[in-house]
Each structure stands twice: as structure tokens, then as C-alpha cells.
Amino acid sequence: MSAVQRGGEEIHDVVVIGAGMSGLMAATALADKADVVVLEADDRPGGRVETVRKGEYWINVGTQFTEGTGPLIDALDRHGVEMGSLADTGVALVLNGALVDTSDVLALMLRTRMTFMDRVGMALVGARILSAVPFLESDGRLAKRVRSRLDRRPASDLLRGVRSELARAVVRSWSGQWMGCEPEETAATQLVVSIGIALTDPSKVPNFALPVGGNQTLTDILATDLGERLRLGAAVRSVERSGDGVVVDYVVAGRPARIRAERAIVSVPSDVASRILPDLPHAHREAFDDIRYGRYVIVGFFTEEEGPQPWDGLLGVSTPQLSFQAVFNHAAALRKNGPRKPGGALACFAGGASADALFELSDEEIVTRFSRDLLTVYPQLEGKLGEGIVRRHRRVVPFWAPRGRESLPTLRAPLGPIHLAGDYQLDMPSLADAATSGENAAKAVLSSMGR
Template sequence: MTAGQHGDEETCDVVVIGAGMSGLMAATTLADKVDVVVVEAEDRPGGRVETVREGEYWINVGTQFTEGTGPLIDALDRHGITMGSLADTGVGLVLNGALVDASDVLALMFRTRMTLMDRFGMALVGARILCAVPFLESDGRLAKRVRAGLDRRPASDLLRGVRSELARAVVRSWSGQWMGCEPEETAATQLVTSIGIALTDPAKVPNFALPVGGNQTLTDVLAADLGDRLRLGATVRSVETSGDGVVVTYDGGGRRVRIRAKRAIVSVPTDVASRILPELPETYRGALADIRYGRYVIVGFFTEEEGPQPWDGLLGVSTPQLSFQAVFNHAAALRKEGPRMPGGALACFAGGASADALFALSDEEITDRFARDLLTVYPQLEGRLGRGIVRRHHRVVPFWAPRGRASLPTLRSPLGPIHLAGDYQLDMPSLADAATSGENAAKAVLSSLGR
């Protein structure tokens, strides 16, 4: 509840703008210590976390996986949310109609009917990625130099000297699949990291899992904990400093509301932050502009098969020659124990330029294209696909253009009483990074208030 209220002007200790993962984590960290209000423009909390459920199965139609360490995993544990492990699953790749294990180099080279030029191109790209991967997490001097070089170069440099159209299609597909952009748009670091994860054993990724019931299970719990402190359908118009505090103006419920608070946490996409912060210094405005966002079209299908299927042990399959670039198998997290339940849940992803080309189509046209191509990968699904659940995401995963990451430290510093939070603030945008950023912002606010 707010500390005071008079007409359409209210007061509280802290206002959190945005109820995605970082905003929810910030607000729930603050809730027991200060008077907090959360304002969210959409009619539901969660941001890019969204799950559709049907019976025992679910499909994440926003962000896909949970991994990493820190506040996100702590919150899942604290709320007793069961995790479906993906540690024993694999990643497949479909090339020229053949499905192979993406980590099996020999199968990739010799079971997919590639030409000699294709094999050379794939080997060159793979070698460049695998040579860089060991330096991505080390703190040594050489590792820092390698990462700095990758930060300066576009990801399209992976294709330097590669004449194989197939190899080029694979890299573009991976860029679209993992980041929602084209290789020319992003620095090499992020794409190399993403592909490196795909080519290694998922068991090596800390806490690589799917919350049972989907990622929205956690955001639903966090939102419920906030109760009436969370205001949906509240579009923020401005966040401005006033004395040693802030004034947040928003439209909601047919009225304009002003909240005077001691502090604000702005946890929204960077272009929205630039719009609602009129006093933003140019250094911050430029740093926010350095962050871009990937785009996706997702179609989820609940399926009606019975008995073991060839995709049961795969968490995902890359499909660079189809209308979508990847299929994620959400049911993989439920296949570890007991007899296999009938049915399943699959999500087909198209990102980057592939998504751009699909945005103009109707949901029915997109579903038909994806369903036809999915059946070429798994003909066993003929007659067993449910209705397509379509989501169009024009702004999802943050990424940096070459040299863009250099301005990131600016965004980690508060603007007086205004703190920024979001999955763009740390090194590898993810759900875990979003949660960590939100908690970090909340702790900084509490410290500034002497709490």
C-alpha cells in the first residue's frame, strides 16, 4: 500500500517501473522493507516471460530456458518450484533432410550429404567458435584480449572466407535462433557464446532446466506476492527527479496519476527508458541506444502422440533450411522418470530477418508454414499437431553491436534517485541476469535509503 494518497497524487518510498523478471525481483526484494508500488503497462506481469499450459504440458512462448546461478535460482528454490532437468538431453541439427547430434562432428560432416565446400566451410566456422569458447569465462590477460577482440568485431566475421552457402545459412540460423538478429548486427562475443553452449554438453551449464509448469510459474508467484502493490495497465509517461526524490506520472484506469517517491527503479526495454526519462544525460542516452533487441515469431504446438518418440531426448533441434530456425521440446524436462506420458509440447522459433519476413503474414499462414516444415523433420506428427499458438515478438533478447558493450558500465550507475535494471546490464542476457539486475538495483536503493 502507498504511504499516503490524495486524489490522483500519491506518495511511497520506491516506484518500480516494469513488471518483467527484473522489475518483479526488484519489487519483491524491497517489499518487506519499504513501501513499494510497481507499475506495468501491459495487462499481465512477466514481460517476455509467458507460458501457455495444457494438461501436464506447457510451452514457453517467450523466453525459453532457466540457467545460471544467483537470485533467480534462489527464488525458484525459495518458492518450492520443481525444476525439470535438461542435463541428459541433447541438441540436434537438421541439414539436407538428415537429423544429427549437433555435438557429433563426424555425423555432422558425413551424414548430412554436404559437398566438400560445405564441409570446409562448416569446419572453418566450427574451429573459430571452439577456439574462442575457452576464453569466454577466464579472467586471464589473454582471455580478456580475446573477448575484447570479439566485442569489436561483428559476428559475421565467423563467415570470413567461407564460400559455402550452407555454412552461411547455419550461422545466420544460429544467430536468429539464439539472439533474434543477423550476424552483421551483433558483436561476435554474444553469438560465439550462444553457439558454444549449443555445441557443448548442456550438463556443463549450471542449473540448465525448465521450471515445471513453465517459466511463468515463477513470475506468477512473484506477482501474487506483491498483491495490490502491482498495478497493471499503467502506462508511464515520465520519470523525473524532484528535490532528492522522483515524480512518476502514469495513465491507468482512465486517469492520470502522479506518484512522489524517494527512489525509482526503471526496469523496461532501453528504448522505453529513453522515452520516459526526459532528463537523461546524453552519455546514458547513447549507452541505451547501443543496446539493440532481437525479434522473433514463435509458434507452439501441443501434440497428441503416444509412446516413445525420436525427439524425446532432444531439448532442441536447429533447422537452418526451414521456415523456422529451431524447435524446442519443452516436454524433455518431463521424460526423466516413469513411463512416457501421451502427448507433448513443441515450440518453433524464427528470429532476425526470418521473423521480419513473417510479421506481415496472418497467424494462419505462419502456422501452416511451420506445421508443414515441422512434419518434414518429424513425420510421426502427421495428424497429431494441435492448433498453432502464435506470438510475434518485435523486441526480445538484447544484444550489442560491435563496440557497443563498451558503454555498458554507464548503465550500471544510478541517475541520482533513479536506478536502471534489466537483462541488458550484465554480460550475457538471460532470465538469470534479469533477476540479478533487479535484485542488485533493489539493494542499491535500500543502501541509498540507509535501510
């Protein structure tokens, strides 16, 4: 449907604020049933989803993996996006120069050069994590008690009584690479889930995969399907109730503009939502304030090696003693069938305090540090690393301090005609949760409009 002009204002059924995964999914679910427009402040859609491509290889320089169930997987299937399976790939850890598979606990404890105190510390941390893993998805009474206890405690509790600096470095590294924060910043739940997956079997995660062409393949498709309904460079200043609907003031190409609509879906990070929603109730403002975001510095490298390589079967390597904390191997999803083709794609991640220390450095300084350390892990890459692709992300994965998640249910209900969407609404922030949140918001909007 086309917009209606009235007194210099546009009139639409629904306006979606933000074109990240949740906003794109919300708008897609609405497109055939309502007159919808999407406003995105950036000059590209996708939010934290960004992919750089070279030939048949790609590097996700934003959100890394696709996993879970629900609308995201349905959309990938519906649009025929080929999925590169990560089944049978592994995760490794580099300690004191030795690389071992984390699923082989015996090798981890015996084949790395660690002191007795280091082995005790690693064993204690591992035991605490693995003892909680069976309770993370169960609905039983004991499982709920375990999760409640983890939600009330900081992730740094995993290090309680641990005197090994190496074990502490490993936990901080895992916290940085999976959540972009330090263990003392977050409740234990998210970190235990993330590390538990890495230590056990990533293939147990439903649909754990890499879309061929990168995560941006889907957001590109959704944005293209929306066409002129998606407006980039449209920075929203305020979203306010007006009668039974909403009025949205924004700036595009340096000029103010206004939209009136029956409903709005606000799908932006918590601090942006607090800023553009001036009439937020106190409880909602506090709930948004409880959400924190991880930060990352990422360097991607397209590589030029030929023949089988030692990292081919690994989707990721943790590197707690280096300038980055993890290496993700995007080409792992392409190594399943046929002979190995030349080249590859690697992404090095630093998160939390490690990212904080890198933000103000030049791209050249960051690439120099990362490439030097990457060669200590895989000297086979000498002379085969392409130009480093640097991204600084100051706000990526939502997380909560101890007890912070208790305010979350407040953000799941609409504010009259204004509905909220984002990966912060569900249990474990991910692309799948973002997509589900967007589609849920769209369904609620249509129901409230009697459609």
C-alpha cells in the same frame, strides 16, 4: 504499507517501473522493507516471460530456458518450484533432410549430404567457435584479449572466407534462434557463447533447466505475492527528479495519475527508458541507443502422440533450411522418470530476418508454413499437431553491435534517486541476469535510503 494521499498524488517510498523479471525481483526484494508500488503498462506481468499450459505440459512462448546462478535460482528454490532437468538431453541439426546430434562432430561432417565446399565451410566455422569457447569464462589476460577481440568484431566474421551457402545459412540460423538477429548486426561475443554451448554440452551451463509449469510459474508467484502493490495497465509517461526524490506521471484506465517517491527503479527496455526519462544525460542516452533487441515469431504446438518418439531426448533442433530456425522440446524435461506419457509440447522459432519476413502474415499463414516444415523433420507428427499458438515478439533479447558494449558501464550507476535495472546490465542477457539486476537495484535503493 499503504499509500499516503497528498493533493491528489500518492506518496510511496519506492516506485518500480516495469513488471518483467527484473522489476518483479526488485519489488520482491523491497516489499518487506519499504512501501513499494509497481507500475506495468501491459495487462499481464512477466514481460518477455510467458507460458501457455495444457494439462501437465507447457510451452514457453517467450523466454525459453532458465539457467545461471544467483537470485533467480534462489527464488525458484525458495518458492519450491520444481525444476525439470535438461541434463543428458541433446541438440541436433537438420541439414538436407538428415538429422544429426551436434555434439557428434564426426556424424555432423560425414553423415549429412554436403558438398566438399560445405564440409570445409562448416569445419572452418566450427573451428573458429570452438577455439574461442575455453576463453569465454576465464579471467586470464589471454582470455580477456580474446573476448575484447570478439566484442570488436561482427559475428559475421565467423563466415570470413567461407564460400559455402549452407554454412552461411547455418550461422544465420543460429544467430536468429539464439539472439533474434543477423550475424552482421551483432558483435561476435554473444553468438560465439550461444553456439559454443550448443556445439559442446548444454549440461555445462549451471542449472540449465525448465521450471515445471514453465518460466511463468515464478513470475506468477512473484506477482501474486505483491498483490495490490502491482498495478497492471499503468502506462508511465515520465519519471523525473523532484527535490531529493522522484515524480512519476502515468495513465491508468485512461486517467492521468501521479506518484511521488523517494526512489524509482526503471526496469523497462532501453527505448522505453529513453522515452520516459526526459532528463537523461547524453552519455546515458547514447548507451541506451547502443542496445538493440532481437525479434522472433514463435509457434507452439501441443501434440498428441503416444509412445517413445525420436525427439524425446533432444531439447532443441536447429533447422536452417526451413521457415523456422529451431524447434525446442519443452517436454524433454519431463521424460526422465517413469514411462513416457502421451502428448508433448514443441515450440518453433524464427528470428532475425526470418521473423521480419513473417510479422505481417496472418496467424493461419504462419502456422501453415511451420506445421508443414515441422512434419518434414518429424513425419511421426502427422495428424497429431494441435492448434498453433502464435506469438510475434519485436523486442526480446538485448544485443550489441561491435564496440557497442563499451558504453554499458554507464548504465550500471544510478541517476541520483533513479536506479536502472534490466538484463542489459550484465554480461550475457538472460533471465538470471535480469533477476540479479533487479535485486541489485533494490539493494542499492535500500542502502541509499539508509535501510
